[in-house]
Amino acid sequence: MKSSRSADALLELGGLRTLSTSGRLLLGLFRRRLLWRSFLAMVALFACSGAIIVWAGLSRDGGRRRALSVAPPPSSEPFREASQSVQALRHQLEKVEEESEQLWRRVKWVEQAEEKGRGDGEEYAQFQLTDVPAVDADRVGREDDLADFDGRHVNANSWPQFTPSMPLGPPLRSKHNNRQKAVVDAFRHAWKAYRLHAWGKDELKPVSRSSNEWFGLGLTLVDSLDTLWLMGLEEEWREAREWVARSMEPAQDRYVNLFETTIRVVGGLLGAFHLSQDELFLHRAAELGSRLIPSFQTPSRIPYSDVNLLTGNARPPKWSPDSSVAEVSSIQLEFRDLTHSLGEPSYQEAVDTAMDVLQSRVSGLVPQFVNPKTGDLKHGILTLGARADSYYEYLLKQWLQSGRTEEKFLRWYQVAVEQIETKLVRESEPSQLTFVGELLRNDQFSPKMDHLACFLPGVLALGTHHGLPEGHMELARELMYTCYQMYEQSPTGLSPEITHFNMKPGIGGEDLLIQPLDRHNQLRPETVESLFVLYRLTKDSQYRDWGWRIFQAIEAYTKVPEGGYSSIDNVEDTENPGFRDKMESFFLSETLKYLFLLFCDDDNVLSLDEWVFNTEAHPLPIWSHR
Numbered sequence: 001m002k003s004s005r006s007a008d009a010l011l012e013l014g015g016l017r018t019l020s021t022s023g024r025l026l027l028g029l030f031r032r033r034l035l036w037r038s039f040l041a042m043v044a045l046f047a048c049s050g051a052i053i054v055w056a057g058l059s060r061d062g063g064r065r066r067a068l069s070v071a072p073p074p075s076s077e078p079f080r081e082a083s084q085s086v087q088a089l090r091h092q093l094e095k096v097e098e099e100s101e102q103l104w105r106r107v108k109w110v111e112q113a114e115e116k117g118r119g120d121g122e123e124y125a126q127f128q129l130t131d132v133p134a135v136d137a138d139r140v141g142r143e144d145d146l147a148d149f150d151g152r153h154v155n156a157n158s159w160p161q162f163t164p165s166m167p168l169g170p171p172l173r174s175k176h177n178n179r180q181k182a183v184v185d186a187f188r189h190a191w192k193a194y195r196l197h198a199w200g201k202d203e204l205k206p207v208s209r210s211s212n213e214w215f216g217l218g219l220t221l222v223d224s225l226d227t228l229w230l231m232g233l234e235e236e237w238r239e240a241r242e243w244v245a246r247s248m249e250p251a252q253d254r255y256v257n258l259f260e261t262t263i264r265v266v267g268g269l270l271g272a273f274h275l276s277q278d279e280l281f282l283h284r285a286a287e288l289g290s291r292l293i294p295s296f297q298t299p300s301r302i303p304y305s306d307v308n309l310l311t312g313n314a315r316p317p318k319w320s321p322d323s324s325v326a327e328v329s330s331i332q333l334e335f336r337d338l339t340h341s342l343g344e345p346s347y348q349e350a351v352d353t354a355m356d357v358l359q360s361r362v363s364g365l366v367p368q369f370v371n372p373k374t375g376d377l378k379h380g381i382l383t384l385g386a387r388a389d390s391y392y393e394y395l396l397k398q399w400l401q402s403g404r405t406e407e408k409f410l411r412w413y414q415v416a417v418e419q420i421e422t423k424l425v426r427e428s429e430p431s432q433l434t435f436v437g438e439l440l441r442n443d444q445f446s447p448k449m450d451h452l453a454c455f456l457p458g459v460l461a462l463g464t465h466h467g468l469p470e471g472h473m474e475l476a477r478e479l480m481y482t483c484y485q486m487y488e489q490s491p492t493g494l495s496p497e498i499t500h501f502n503m504k505p506g507i508g509g510e511d512l513l514i515q516p517l518d519r520h521n522q523l524r525p526e527t528v529e530s531l532f533v534l535y536r537l538t539k540d541s542q543y544r545d546w547g548w549r550i551f552q553a554i555e556a557y558t559k560v561p562e563g564g565y566s567s568i569d570n571v572e573d574t575e576n577p578g579f580r581d582k583m584e585s586f587f588l589s590e591t592l593k594y595l596f597l598l599f600c601d602d603d604n605v606l607s608l609d610e611w612v613f614n615t616e617a618h619p620l621p622i623w624s625h626r
Helices: 002-013 019-066 077-117 178-197 219-223 225-231 234-246 258-276 279-296 332-342 346-359 389-401 407-424 451-465 470-488 526-538 541-557 585-598
Strands: 203-205 210-212 255-257 306-308 425-427 434-436 448-450 498-501 611-613 619-621
Touching: 178 203, 178 225, 178 541, 178 585, 203 219, 219 225, 219 234, 219 258, 219 585, 225 234, 225 258, 225 585, 234 279, 255 258, 258 279, 258 332, 258 585, 258 619, 279 306, 279 332, 279 346, 332 346, 332 389, 332 619, 389 407, 389 451, 389 611, 407 425, 407 451, 434 470, 448 451, 451 470, 451 526, 470 526, 470 541, 526 541, 526 585, 541 585
Parallel strands: none
Antiparallel strands: 203 210, 255 306, 425 434, 448 498, 611 619
16 A cells, blocks of 8 residues: 555656556547647648748749849848748747657656556665666756746646745745844845855855855855845845856866755755746756766765766765765755656656665664765764764655655654664753764764754754654754753854763763864854744744844854955954854855744745755745645
């Protein structure tokens, strides 16, 4: 029964459920319709060609008559009209061929789902591909001139329209309260500096008023698109869209990181597409996605970390033969959304296969590294911090993205949370702050917690909202308080990158310890992200108050007066925190966006029942609302 439901879900998502019972008949009818349209177009094409030939003959004959008379020369208008008709008919023929190809892709996908559904009882998503089909980057998303492309709505022949409870289309127009206005002002301050000193570059260096290039993809600009949309910044939105249309160039002879490019750039384009319904962004996402997918062509189907956008060559990072577990398991939401936006199954097949390979080798807590050639995990530190964090986040969110239909993700998530609770959760002394630590290679516990791990309260609360145990919400509240204390107990009111906790009872002292190498702040979003989720689900106003204090600390210690915001070196130094001259793209994409949403009074704005956020805060629709 489970495999049948899985196959039915895929059929319904493809809009082809009827093919499961009468597919051959419907397909035959559709093919005959396409052939009939092709036949009519061909007849019209030949007719127009004949008309041009006849008119050319008459024109030549008229030329001979002009030698004997003073009649005016014939107009060239019929030539232009006939030529335009031929071009239009050729375009129609190309469209018919494209529709036929898309239909065959979907039918093949559905047939695989049906076959697996009638088979050995395993879910279709566990189907192991013998190869990952490549997508032609020169065909997908190609427009004669993207700069003039003005697609404002989803292709009617693609997946069903998304109908959320908030308006889509032009940038959102809503009334902002005073705290939201302050966040918008902060965004404008950062955006103005980026526009002046780093336009189209990956990152702003606000102190030196210069830029930094990483991938050459306009990282900050693309990462900020849906934030511009949400804040209703129409002029800035139009200017950014123009850059994406005219200046963005995915086909570059350079290696990029698969994970960062997917979550920031592909995710940013998809978020902008779903909010604005402007197909330009979907075309760009498809073009870039097709250049990233060669990363998955490895013996194990675990992707390499880096890929060349022009050649398609993929490789591990220069410093290791391994890929980070978080990186290979935190690109799924974006690639699965590409499949369901384009009707192209290869994207979802690639990431689903990678997840299945991981899960065949581990259950519960995962180490930080995996070898893409063998698929073997490198046993080491178990952490919810760097190189493992978003693996756990995406387990829950893939289940939510599927409309809570793909049960395997829920099972994997529940096992992981159980082991987090039993192996990693501890309390500090003397205040009994609940925190998440790490297990070292010898199973020794380390009371070290990255700021990155503060994503966990929001994820736990989101799971409870969707029916998971209330105990998860209790743990979420306790961890949320601890994450806030990482800010509150710092002299600047800003959290360090890493915090250590005192676990020795009876000796007094502080619960939180900051080591010299860990005291920098990168304007990270994880704490305000969780504050947004907990406030949205509980309506406890303390979460808003905590977020406002964090925002005030950002304004006080990271704002560069001439423009922009900068990471700082030392959260314990109120006199000279030390600008690092770097404004991460996630500050605009995540930190300010989540603060804006935290202070939003309308729960229909990106409802947590209709949208799921990727790990870069880009909203993607839950499939049951498509």
